[in-house]
Amino acid sequence: MTEPTPAPAPGSAPFPEPVEGASTSSAAGINSASFPEPDPSFPEPVEGASTSSAAEIGFTAARKAAMSLPRTDRVRTGAPLMDRLQPLLGALVRRVWKLQEHHAERVPTDGPVILAVNHVGILDGPMVVAITPHGQAMAKRELWGNAVLARVLDALGQIPIDRWNPDPGCLRQCIALLRAGRRLVIFPESHRGAGDFARFRRGAAYLALTTGAPVVPVALIGTAIGGTGLRSIPRPGMPVHVVYGLPVAVQAQEWPRTAGEVADLTERLRSVCAQHVQQAQQELGLELH
Structure with a gap:
């Protein structure tokens, strides 16, 4: 006997759930997928x-x-190679730069965690993943255009995302790893910029509502020194700061999750993360870059 489909609340619409093969002409990324x-x-x-x-x-x-929707029981999770290499990579990053982590005790040690990180430099993704135990990150799909780099990224458990079109496969992978109790590194600004969280995509909110994972704001300071591409990477020995904020608790919502719920949480997270970046700069007396 099939359950009647629950009706959404008045004035709301179900937020789309992932399905393989979804497509759209919109360039709004995961914000406009249809399921x-x-x-x-x-x-x-x-x-x-x-x-x-x-x-x-x-x-x-x-x-x-x-x-339990969307279903992720058939999605492979984990990054065993990265888990083995992470302590070595973390030590290497700390040796090359004067890396200082502030308030690391704020990051929950048990269960899933979403790290919402500001994005100012090309160093951000590799560095945060290297210092995050049991961490995996979303990275732009364009990086998989290089066959050698693609194999390395896959081996390290990183997750490709299409930033301009709906990517339900990426969402399923992220949900699966969070349900497995791992840590997801996400850059809600979508690409490098001012790093002030003025722009904030809805993916972090949707993943938090689906899994109940807390969201920890993370402010990176000093990971870009001007210029573009490789020229923006700070020189060896320069100070780099990672400032963790207080986790934002999120209650998991059963399906259907409405677009209004996702939008409301997105704005709440954007405000908290933006405020955290400002507080981090004031605490350290430094600018982002």
């Missing part, structure tokens, strides 16, 4: 059970099914 309607099912009533008991069993099963 089909999942179909969780009730279990058959247990023989001898009362009508109310069977209804309770069905409701519980349906709610559990709604919380």
Whole structure:
């Protein structure tokens, strides 16, 4: 027996859930993907059970099914090679630059975590992943255009994302790794810029609502010294700062998650992250770059 599709709240629409092969002409990235309607099912009533008991069993099963959408049980998770190399890579980064981590105790040590990092330089992604145990990051799909680099990134468990078109496969991978209790490094600004979180994509909010993972703001200071590309990388021995903020607790929402819920949480996260960047600069007496 198939469960009736729950009706969205008045004035709201279900936020799209991932499906392989989705496409759109919009260039809004994961913000505009379209997905089909999942179909969780009730279990058959247990023989001898009362009508109310069977209804309770069905409701519980349906709610559990709604919380598990989108399904990720067939998605491979983990990055065993990166997990083995991470201590060495972290030590290398700390040796090359005068890396200082501030308030690292604020990052939860158990369960999934989303690290929402500002993006100012080309060094940001590799450095944060190198110093984050059990961490994986989303990186622009263009990097996979180089066959050798693509193999390295895949081996290290990094996740390609199409920044300009819906990428449900990337979302499923991110949800799966968070459900496995890992840490996801995400750059909500989408590409390098001022690093002040004036722009904030909705992916972090959607992933948090889907998994219940807390979101930790992270401010990077000193990872870019001017110029573009490789010329922006700070010279060896220069100070680089990573400032962690207080985690933002998020309650997991069952399907359907509405676009309004995602938008509201996105603005809340943007405000918290932007304020954290300002506080980090004031605390250290430094500019972002």
